[in-house]
Amino acid sequence: MRWLFPALALMVSTAAFAGADTLFVGGFQNAALARGGSNFLWYRVDRVPPDAADPVQSCIDARDPYGILANYHRAGVRNTVRTQLRAMRDAGQQRIATGIVHLRAPAGQSVDGRYGGTLIDSTGGTLHPRIRDNLVAFLRDVYRAGFSELLFRYFPQGDNTPVWWTTFDESLFQENWQLIRSIEPxxxxxxxxxRTDLGVEGMPRAWFVEALGQYYIDDNRPDNPAWSEYARRIWRNYVAEFDYRRSVGFSFVSDSDPVRTRARVRHLRYIYMLADGSVRYPPLFAIDIYGGGTTDERTIFERHHHAMADLGRNEPWIVAESYFNDAVAAAGLSSAMATTGRQVRYFLQWPLDRGIDDCGVNVAPPNAYEAWLRRGF
Known part of the structure; x- marks a missing residue:
């Protein structure tokens, strides 16, 4: 995920993948196992002036009014989104991701469950009836459009994201868990x-330190104890109440640093350990992969693969995000799949052009998909 609301951080089915959509791509023996698609959370993005005084805030302002979940009840929005869903399917997309971008809104500042045009007020861990109706209607339209599978993702923002916690916040933990618990039915x-992503890019990492020119990683020692406790408890609650095979757990952030990558991967056992000491991993993992600078998509994929294979974790992946309709990223990921043999269940693009990496989102709707199709995604 590219950033969503950076200023807020400072506030602080298991159905088989078979049949007609299984891919047999000539010349791409290491193609994804099934056809993918897009992350789809905004139905419109305004143009950002190239000379904007505050480019980051301008990007937020261009996207924020048009969140699907917050606006689905408004005149014309549902018809617009239905048309966009059909266009995405016509472009060859068969899977889709959406989710809820949420936080505990300041008292008295949410309107019908909305805190702005994208943010949803999660106070108390329940959706406002209007937002709940919007979600039901949107999922119904996704189903009627003929998508094969949905990845539903949780994007906690502001104080609700444990990434920023320095001490464990029981009240916000319960709010986030009750939200998950209320949406699952x-x-x-x-x-x-x-499938559910219980926290987008929410996989914590183990503690590590450089000593004598080498890095030492303590698998069972969290780098941020509050964050790791949050993830472990969310997972235990989910496994106790729902079918864990419905979830990818917590997706991994794209990281150009190999040490941080290993520290996250080696923390897996800690996060997915149940109260009785047994370990219950999700049946497949999700990772967001964005190349940039001197580290391309192939390198990030291969480093992550080797870190997981070293621990015997050979489950398939969902590549849950990469650049929009990007031939370079598609070639890099395809090459990495060939060199590692790692199976990718399917792929989902994020609505962001590589050349506008500082904007978070700049495409709506994300119809085009041919660059990924050409590489078997």
């Missing part, structure tokens, strides 16, 4: 085959 009733 809606997903179950949608008719869609689905």
């Amino acid at each position: 809606i997903l179950q009733a949608s008719g869609l085959s689905y």
Whole structure:
């Protein structure tokens, strides 16, 4: 995920993948196992002036009014989104990701469950009835458009994201968990085959230190104890109440630093350990992969693969994000799949052009997909 609301951080189905959509791509023996698609959370993005005084805030302002979940009840929005869903399917996309961007809104500042045009007020861990109706309607339209599977993703913002916690916040933990708990039955009733990402780029990392020119990683010692406790408890609660095979756990952030990558991967056992000492991993993992600078998509993929293979973690992946309709990224990921043999279940693009990496989101709707199709995604 590219950043969503950086200023807020400072506030502080298991159905088989078979049949017609299974890919057999000539010349790409290491193609994804099934056809992918896009992350789809905004139905419109305004143009950002090239000379904007504050480019980051201008990008937020260009996207923020048009969140699908917050606006689906408004005149014309649902018809617009239905048309966009059909266009995405016509472009060859068969899977889709969406989710909820949420936080505990300041008292008295949310309107019908919305805190702005994208942010959803999660106070108390329940959706406002209007937002709940919006979610039900949108999932119904995704189903009717013929998408094969949904990845539903949680994007906690502001104080609700444990990434920024210095001490564990029981109240916000319970709010986030109750939100997940209240939405899961809606997903179950949608008719869609689905999986949940319990925290976008939310996989914590183990503590590490450089000593004598080498890095020492303590697998069972969290780098941020509050964050790791949050993830472990969310996972235990989810496994106790729902089918863990519906989830990818917590997706991994794209990271050009190999040490940080290993520290996250080696922390897996700690996060996915249940109260009785047994370990229950999700059946597949999700990772966001964005190349940039001197580290390309192939290198990031290969480093992550080797870190996981060293621990015997050979489950398939979902590549949950990369650049929009990007031939360079598609070639890099395809090459990495060939060199490592790592299976990718499917791929989902993020609505962001590589050349506008400082903007977070700049494409709506994300119809084009041919660069990924050409590489078997």
